[in-house]
Amino acid sequence: MLPGMSTGSGGLSIGDVAEATGMSVHALRFFEREGLFLRPIPRSGGGHRVYEAADVEWLLLCDRFRASGMPIATIRRFAELVRSGPGNEQDRLALLRDHERSVRARIAELTACLEVIRGKVVAYEEHVREGTAAGVWAPTPSP
Amino acid sequence: MLPGMSTGSGGLSIGDVAEATGMSVHALRFFEREGLFLRPIPRSGGGHRVYEAADVEWLLLCDRFRASGMPIATIRRFAELVRSGPGNEQDRLALLRDHERSVRARIAELTACLEVIRGKVVAYEEHVREGTAAGVWAPTPSP
DNA sequence: TGTTGACCTAGACCGCACTCTAGTTCCTAG
DNA sequence: CTAGGAACTAGAGTGCGGTCTAGGTCAACA
Known part of the structure; x- marks a missing residue:
């Protein structure tokens, strides 16, 4: 079988x-x-x-x-x-809650990064649409 | 210096x-x-x-x-x-948008996982509070 | 009988993103 | 002049989470 x-x-x-x-x-x-x-x-x-x-x-x-x-x-x-x-349910719960916290934290971090990325995307969209260069990198930085 | x-x-x-x-x-x-x-x-x-x-x-x-x-x-x-x-701003934009998409996808995945984890947390909270055993693992699975 | 094909073990290897080591050079202060 | 700290290079090592290989065993089918 x-x-x-x-x-x-x-x-x-x-x-x-x-x-x-x-x-x-x-x-x-x-x-x-x-x-x-x-x-x-x-x-x-x-x-x-x-x-x-x-x-x-x-x-x-x-x-x-x-x-x-x-x-x-x-x-x-x-x-x-x-x-x-049985008997250690409190410990299991603590572990799960810890992980829940860390996942929430990770989501928050990603969300913050997302805003930065969106900012760049918006800057490039603007740049592509009308040739302004705000927030867009030049061939060599500034100096 | x-x-x-x-x-x-x-x-x-x-x-x-x-x-x-x-x-x-x-x-x-x-x-x-x-x-x-x-x-x-x-x-x-x-x-x-x-x-x-x-x-x-x-x-x-x-x-x-x-x-x-x-x-x-x-x-x-x-x-x-x-x-x-300059000249490849479209490509840069595409790359950034791709990444933006992947970050959003990751956030969505984490959010979905979070619900599963919350479900377990809630089950354990209930279990700890009142001794019911729904959604909580026994010493040996079922059989 | 013998050829599949799924499974077994132990252990080597991989990709990623760093981190650390060893051995040296450089600069400044005491 | 010398000691210290900060920098340099090339390359080895680390931790994680698997993946893959080599060399078999097992069971069924033609």
């Missing part, structure tokens, strides 16, 4: 999971080495990884974490908290 | 520029090797770089580019356009 394990029960091959998450099989093995899963991924008789739907859900969340700039080390800390069971 | 060249005319030492821009002297030499300046930075008799205020302004803009995720290679292309003088 292996290659394209897709048939049958709930077991998913690494290829299935790669397809479901958009991550590469390399990345999935890398994540496992890095201890980012919530449990040891079990193996089939032949040593192949057998995932469950819950692993995919977790990976999708990890993917959002990564996409929002959370480092692998932090994902690992979060995974460790979840793995070590 | 060199170390702490700050005294006298308009010439700035690499240390002055590092302080003015918040970049390291290493980074300034790196930028130069990478061809990111608008002109060859002239040297004093003893081979020390002598910058002008306009270089600092340019560096501050580059810093905003970097902070908004523009790769070095793109900054180099922009610098090349500016160096090669």
Whole structure:
């Protein structure tokens, strides 16, 4: 029941999971080495990884974490908290709030940069439209 | 007139520029090797770089580019356009608009991630407040 | 039987953007 | 004259987040 394990029960091959998450099989093995899963991924008789739907859900969340700039080390800390069971929800919450703060900060920074960039775009638009040279760089700076 | 060249005319030492821009002297030499300046930075008799205020302004803009995720290679292309003088303002504009688009896209992505993260934060807040377990991970996933 | 094709491991390699080192030279002050 | 600090060069090293390779194993199909 292996290659394209897709048939049958709930077991998913690494290829299935790669397809479901958009991550590469390399990345999935890398994540496992890095201890980012919530449990040891079990193996089939032949040593192949057998995932469950819950692993995919977790990976999708990890993917959002990564996409929002959370480092692998932090994902690992979060995974460790979840793995070590109930009782540390305050810690998980603190970690998530920290990350939320950092994402907001990053958005704010990008928004500020955006204004600078827009300023340049506007200056160039003006320059192109009517030959004025305000805010546009000359061949050699000023001196 | 060199170390702490700050005294006298308009010439700035690499240390002055590092302080003015918040970049390291290493980074300034790196930028130069990478061809990111608008002109060859002239040297004093003893081979020390002598910058002008306009270089600092340019560096501050580059810093905003970097902070908004523009790769070095793109900054180099922009610098090349500016160096090669008037006539290519359309190209410079196109490059800037491209970057503007990518920054907006990044902000949108971060904003989307933020909602996912907020969802988790809210779930954990609820969980911590009243022991419900919706959206919160159990010691071992589901199965 | 033997050829796919998906999977396995360990570990080397990559791109990016710096950062740091080693060894030297230069300038000014004491 | 000498010591100090700041600058110089070329090139090696770093951290991150993967990606890729080499050399196999496993299971099914023709």
